[in-house]
Amino acid sequence: MSCIFCTINEITLENNLAMAFFDKFPVTNGHLLIIPKRHVEHYFDLTSEEKQAMDDLLLQGKELLDHQFNPDGYNIGINNGEAAGQTIFHVHVHLIPRYKGDMTEPRGGVRGVIPEKRIY
Template sequence: MPCPFCHPENIITSNALAYAIYDKYPVNSGHILIIPKRHVSDYFETTIEERTAFNELLEECKELLDYQFKPNGYNIGINCGEVAGQTIFHVHVHLIPRFKGDMDEPRGGVRGVIPEKQKY
């Protein structure tokens, strides 16, 4: 099966090394993926230049989401490896807007990847 991120559609914004699209299966309205143009499976295989490109787009996309959706917070995450939940092996950064009341108890944030460890 061809990589869905190697031939992107509906790009929101881009720079020389990365681009951003809306997630096809969003956690919340405005959920964005930031993806390197180079096919690379894992964040730890990216270059410093690609990481800088990710960060530039994270800032740009946050401004866009602040304007369009006015979220109360954000989660930023990367799944590295199948056991971490990665299903598309072309690295991508999730920028997920969070809204007051979108879940009953958000405390623990990204710790929720292992639900019994979220509450502490």
């Protein structure tokens, strides 16, 4: 089975080991995905150099989105493994711009992966 991320050609940012592109099914305007160029299924299998390259693009992506979309905040997340919701098994970091009013009560942020635990 081929990997959809291994054949991506609409690259927004890149360096030697990683690349970033806009999500085809964005949660909000400007939703970016950052991936290693090497096919790796899980975050914990990345090399230190790949993690650093992805982190560099995460920071560049934030700067790009700040200028292009002017969000009020960000969520950063990785679904690691099927039980965590991963559906494409090429590790990817979501950089999701957030905007005031994009949901009624944003408190709890990423804790919303288990809805009844989001508000504490």
